[in-house]
Amino acid sequence: MTARRPTARPARIGIDAHLLSFAGSYRQAGVSRYIAELLRALAGDADAAGDHDYLAFVGPEPVPPGFLPASTTGRLRFVHSRLPTARPLERIAWEQALGPVAALRARLDLIHGPVNALPLAAPGRGVVTIHDLAFLAHPRALGAARRRYLTLLTALSARRAARIIAVSAFTRDEVVRRLRVPARKVAVVHNAVDPAFAPLPAAEIARFRAEQRLPERVILCVGTLEPRKNLVGLLDAFARLAPRTDAELVVVGGQGWLYDAALARVATLGLTGSVRFAGFVPDADLPRWYNAATLFVYPSLYEGFGLPPLEALACGVPTVTGAGTAMAEIVGDAALLTDPRDPAALAAALARLLDDPALRATLRERGPRQAAPFTWARTAAATRAVYDEVLTHRPR
Structure with a gap:
């Protein structure tokens, strides 16, 4: 009508x-x-x-x-x-x-x-x-x-x-x-992306890191725990990386659906001491989590847009995300893109960022500029x- x-x-x-x-x-x-x-x-x-x-x-x-x-x-x-x-x-x-x-x-x-x-x-x-x-x-x-x-x-x-x-x-x-x-x-x-997602003062982030008892290096993933976010694939990739890094994988996000396999995978891979599930975090606290991270990873298999990678870029966090679907359109050249279905490739991208301070600095500079028009x-x-x-x- x-x-x-x-x-x-x-x-x-x-x-x-x-x-x-x-x-x-x-x-x-x-x-x-x-x-x-x-x-x-x-x-x-x-x-x-x-x-x-x-x-x-x-x-x-x-x-x-x-x-x-x-x-x-x-x-x-x-x-x-x-x-x-x-x-x-x-x-x-x-x-x-x-x-x-x-x-x-x-x-x-x-x-x-x-x-x-x-x-x-x-x-x-x-x-x-x-x-x-x-x-x-x-x-x-x-x-x-x-x-x-x-x-x-x-x-x-x-x-x-x-x-x-x-x-x-x-x-x-x-x-x-x-x-x-x-x-x-x-x-x-x-x-x-909300203007609250931005680089924050170092002193504020130091206090936050102490409050959360975060280690020196943190790989952060933000997203609802559900199959499409590919947490199992991320854990498989991190298992390849864990023997050679002191970084902790921190997963921020509420429990959605069909997530039991991912939780069980942590123990199966022997990652219990290296992976932390922080649970749901209110929007107001998310910028501090992003700013506290050494790098951000988003291995989702399918995204129509993908807010977390854009938020990470706005905060100046070096980012690895899955190639394909909408990701390249959103992150441009301000993040590393890799095949989220290939744990070896994902682990290699994470290792590259952890080992290359110059690349991290380049991506920290590009991120806020890429996010600004959104x-x-x-x-x-x-x-x-x-x-x-x-x-x-x-x-x-």
Whole structure:
């Protein structure tokens, strides 16, 4: 159904923000971070928000004080559901049953599904952000029910949407190829990095390292513990490196799903004293972890964007990441790229950085420069431009 916006009032844009989480777990990473930063930018930047009014549909949990910037435009407000949408079935029920009703009552001109899915029966026009198609590229990395939901809803939402936002050129190409969507329907709008991710004063990092009892050299990995992040491959690579280095491997990230094999691998490889699992770390503490690292490694098998490598670059941390998917597009020449499926190659890349201070210095200089253009204000402004196009023109 196509709704025409009256000219007498600003456009009303709804954002299905039910995957926004404040739970202090892996659910607060990844797509929750994307939603949070997009909302903050739209609320705090008049240029990014434009002349529109925004309604963010969320679950019953209160939004923490200070979540929005102090100087808000007044253009964004939260609409809470009574359903406990932190639970998947309730969230899907809101998305496909209550969401269309909420959109009708709010007289929305446009609804944005920021994580792969739209309320399909909602009136008006729709925009959907697709972060990746990992559930198609690596189907065994997800449970069957979740994989079926994502496969069906992402395909239907891509057809229903007037425009699709892809978070990288790689994801755009995946959407065109795997979902058979016309390329002209897909706009690339990159994710971004918060200004808090930056090189920090040496004295602050020295205190942090002492508090965490970190050794002199640390190899840091940040990411939810789940199969696609390839922690097993990283452990196999580190096992090759461990006999010749005093570096400790520190893994920061909440426990996601299907991670037992990775945890068991530590003992199997005899790495118990050399690998530390720090668990979930709040966003506010992450910059200190990055700054405390000698180098950062991200061996993910498939990424539609990859926030952690960009955060590491912004902090000036020498980085090794997997070649392929979106990584080269995001890190450019500011990181070493290697085959994440080859433990020997990954170990060699890590050893090269540990052994070459000149290379580390070069990458420390390149990192912040590579990350600098990736700002959330820019992401929000480009997203709003997609909204404007959809509101002004008929869907393609």
